[in-house]
Amino acid sequence: MAHGLKIINDAGTVQVDELYKNMALFAKEVSTTNTVISAGLSKRTFTYSASLLVNPIFAVRCADYAVARATLSGGTWTVDVFVNDPSGTAFTLYVFGEPIASADTMGFRVFNASGGLVFDSNLKYLRVIDFWNKPFQSGGTPFETRTYASGLTLAAAVVNLSLAQDASIKYHVGLKYSGNDMVVDKVGYGSACSTFGGPSCPIYRGSTDIMVIDCTNY
C-alpha cells in the first residue's frame, strides 16, 4: 500500500512529497566589490568548503551587470563576483547547494522511506522562476530585458558561462535588476583581442543559459 505524505495545492501541483528534492540556501553575502580588474570592472572573491557545499549554484543580485564565476580546486570553491562598475559596488550573492538539516527544533520536516530528510520548513529552498538560453548577440545594448511580478527580490545565475567575443572585447553575459526587470548585457573583461588568441583573433560566439531565482525574504 502506498504510504507517506503528499501535499497538493489548488493548482493540482505536488508541492512536497517523500520524493521531494531541492537545493537550499547555503550562504547569503551582502557585500561590495573590493578589487579592480580594469576600468569599470571590479570583483570580490569568496571561498567555501566543498565538504559542506555540494553541487552549488551561485546567483547575484546587483544594480549593475554582474556575474558569478565559480571554480573548484581541491576542497575549496572559489567564487568571483564580477561587476561592471568600479570597486565598492554593492551586490548580494546567494549560494545554494545540497540541503543541510537545520538546527531548529521546530517546524515541519518530511523524511523518505530510507529515513533521509527530503524537506525542512526551516530551509530556504531554491525558487527558480525563469530559465532560458540567450544566444550570442553582436551589438545592441542591453541584450535583453525581462519583466517579472512586482515585489520580488530577484537574483540571477548564469549557469553556462560560455565565453563570447565581440570585436576586441571578450566577455561573459551578466544581469542586473532594475525595478521589476532583469536586464542582460555584457560583463566585459576588456582584454585586447591580441592577448586572447593571437593575431588571428578567433571570435567566440558562445550562448549563455540564465536562471532567475526568487530570493524574496531570503
Add this chain to the structure above:
Amino acid sequence: MPHGLRTWDASGNLIIDVSTRLTRIIGTQAITPVDGSLSNADFALGTPFWYFTNVPVGKATPVVSFSGTTLTWTWPASTTQFPRDNMTLVYGVY
C-alpha cells in the same frame, strides 16, 4: 478553501504559499567528454532547468537541449582554449 502548504520563517515572512510551485531537483548526471542524453518522466511535471557544477577551470561546457522528457547534451568542438572535461549536470523542473 485554498489548500496546500504554507510556511513562514522565524521573522514571520511567508516563504512558501499554497500557490507556490516549488522547484524540484530530479537528479544529477556525471558528464564525460562525449555527447549523451537521458530521459525522465518527471520533466513533464514542470518547466525543465539545469546547471553544470564542478566545471574545471577553463573548460568548455556542453549545450543542453530538451525534447519532451529527454535531455540531451552536445559538446562544442574541442579547442586548445576550451577543451572538454568531466563535470556534473544537475537538472530539475520549476
